[in-house]
Amino acid sequence: MRIGVLASGGGTNLDAILSAGIPVEVVIVDRPCGATTVAARHGVVAELVERTEWGASFDRDLYTERLVKTLQAHAVELVVMAGFGTVVPRIVDTYPGQVLNTHPALLPAFKGWHAVREALDAGVKITGVTIHVVTEEVDAGPILAQEAVPVLAGDTEEILHERIKNVERRLYTETIKAVLDRGSVLP
Numbered sequence: 001m002r003i004g005v006l007a008s009g010g011g012t013n014l015d016a017i018l019s020a021g022i023p024v025e026v027v028i029v030d031r032p033c034g035a036t037t038v039a040a041r042h043g044v045v046a047e048l049v050e051r052t053e054w055g056a057s058f059d060r061d062l063y064t065e066r067l068v069k070t071l072q073a074h075a076v077e078l079v080v081m082a083g084f085g086t087v088v089p090r091i092v093d094t095y096p097g098q099v100l101n102t103h104p105a106l107l108p109a110f111k112g113w114h115a116v117r118e119a120l121d122a123g124v125k126i127t128g129v130t131i132h133v134v135t136e137e138v139d140a141g142p143i144l145a146q147e148a149v150p151v152l153a154g155d156t157e158e159i160l161h162e163r164i165k166n167v168e169r170r171l172y173t174e175t176i177k178a179v180l181d182r183g184s185v186l187p
């Protein structure tokens, strides 16, 4: 399965995936970000499919079309979202059941972009990581793997997120390897 990774941030999950020897055809970012540098360090092509609109005028379908065209130009079969900051539900029209995502909480709790802060605000003692298949509904697709992470006294959003990401990098890599080994996303 030819893999394309989508990222918007520092790219530490991407780094873990590439360091584990998982072959990646292309990394696509929606903004200038650290993931591009990570790709370059591993000798992987990175493409910027830039998102320039953030308000109500953002044409999500058009953006998704550009993204899909870039994935297809690299003959990508499995899309791996690793901290991608643009919600693109219509990607499943082209890649049904072929998009993975990692989420820094135990879904279905704390969906959305602020999962770590919301877990902290809610006062939960345990949060974690969820690796799931992307469906039209955000953060709601079939769960492939989950692991708990404790919330500790004195945690800030940054400290807790880093503890979660330490688990996430390993769990995402293991899950992607399992998908490649069995040749299908769902067990």
Ligand code: GRF
Pocket: 007, 008, 009, 010, 011, 012, 013, 014, 082, 083, 084, 102, 103, 104, 165, 168
């Ligand atoms: C991860 O925690 C991911 O779950 C979240 O954004 C973070 C990406 O981190 N949506 P990085 O860019 O891989 O370091």
